Amino acid sequence: MKKRFLIILFWSLGAIILHAQNKQLLYDFYEIPQSILVNPGVKTMQKWHVGIPVLSGLSFQGGTSGVTVNDLFANDGVDFTTKVRERLIDGMSKRDDFSTTSYIDGINIGFRGKNRPDDFYSFGMYGETDIIAYWPKDLAILAFEGNGGNNIGRSFDLSDLSLRGEMINVIHFGINRKIDKSLIVGARAKLYSSIFQFQSTANKGTFRTTQGQDNIYRSTLDIDMQLQTAGVEEILDILEVDSGTTAEDLTSLFTRRVFLGGNLGLGFDAGFTYKLNPQTTITGSMLDLGFIYNSKDVKNYSVRGNTAIEGVTVFLPEDITSIGNELWEDLVDEVEAAVPYEEDDGSYISFRPLKVYGSIRYDFGEGSSPLRENCGCLITQGNGGTNDNWYRNSVGGQLYMVKRPRGVQAALTGFYQKRLGQAMSFKTTYTVDKYSFTNIGLGLNFQAGPVNFYILGDNLLSYRNVADTHYASLQFGFNIISWNDN
Secondary structure, three states, X not given: OHHHHHHHHHHHHHOOOOOOOOOOOOOOOOOOHHHHHOOOOOOOOOOEEEEOOOOOOEEEEEEEOOOOHHHHHOOOOOOHHHHHHHXXXXXXXXXXXXXXXXXXXXXXXXXXXXXXXXXXXXXXXXXXXXXXXXXXXXXHHHHHHOOOHHHOOOEEEHHHOOEEEEEEEEEEEEEEEEOOOOEEEEEEEEEEEEEEEEEEOOOEEEEEEEEOOOOOEEEEEEEEEEEEEEOOHHHHHHHHOOOOOHHHHHHHHHHHHHHHHOEEEEEEEEEEEEEEEOOEEEEEXXXXXXXXXXXXXXXXXXXXXXXXXXXXXXXXXXXXOOOOHHHHHHHHHHHHHHOOEEEEOOOEEEEOOOEEEEEEEEEEEEEOOOOOOOOHHHHEOOOOOEOOOEEEEEEEEEEEEEEEOOEEEEEEEEEXXXXXXXXXXXXXXXXXXXXXXXXXXXXXEEEEOOEEEEEEEEOHHHHHOHHHOOEEEEEEEEEEEEOOOO
């Protein structure tokens, strides 16, 4: 089964073709119904909304904090081996990563309470894939240069290998409540059904080659590495069997796991919106405080132990007649006894990547809201108050943080938002994070009667050469919105 272990490991690394989950354009863009998914306590204006299944929210993101495709494969006259050496091996650190996230909003419905108009309820189901792999710098140097030459005496850090990935389906239900004219709070419960999950994030150990005593070199290995997988083996079994029904079998497996047939878990979101004054608002949210208990289709691979070897030692002339495969077999048996490779199916808990948002917004350019004339539910609130003033413009800043295997990743965003009546609004952002210092984004929201359409694009400057980008993101969706009793 060692072959299966290597297949899973290299498939996991190979899957990272494309940062992660920052949705700075969608956050607090409250004209878009899906904004409640990134802040359960966001301001809500509609009486109800229904997302068009599958098309109500599609999101694709990918990033690399190190080398890009163009860095390696551009026709710039530089030898490919030189590019690998300068831009990949020497140019990247173990904190650089490759990551990708995708999101599909299957069902999204929200409605205001009939007897409690200050309460807005939302529920639905979405699928999410999130994969991240850090650059294993020391292991890459070992593979590229070997352990000889200038690397004699160097201690290679095996903890450089760190990766994590999952595909899950999420069923959720949330409540958004207006406490008073200044404060809105919200919470959401989540039920996770895992399609697959893998992680190798707590690796330790070193590999070192020094001058030997009985032989030329002495190699010392101290290793504690593990790859945990859940839901992967059954997928690989289907792919390996040439039955002619591979596509149907995979579809059946994925469908079963989407509808609570996978490993299950629980999660929680919370958020708020608070008006400091009529024109200044702060918001915050915490998403995916949760876990998944992996007990089905689990396969874990581990290598633990330590040894020091000097290769095959031959004493002449006594051993001249015994040189053969048995000496190499004895060496392999010695290493495997000292550093055993093991497999097990023990259950484990995987935690969701916790995400935190915060923002401050200043509104200006007061006008008469186009919603006041035809939306009685907005004019009179349950607490007897009236609508907030409506402003055409907003500026502000946002902070985003996500928990990753090597610590917290953060992003800082400045934004400007413009509202052009009820029909259209747009939001432009400038974001700084580990992936880019020139990330300019633009989001557009269109309202044609009850039909809502939005499209959000990030890092627009990179679209001139997608192969040379460190980050790309696209989100769009369709909804049906009711602003009144019609």
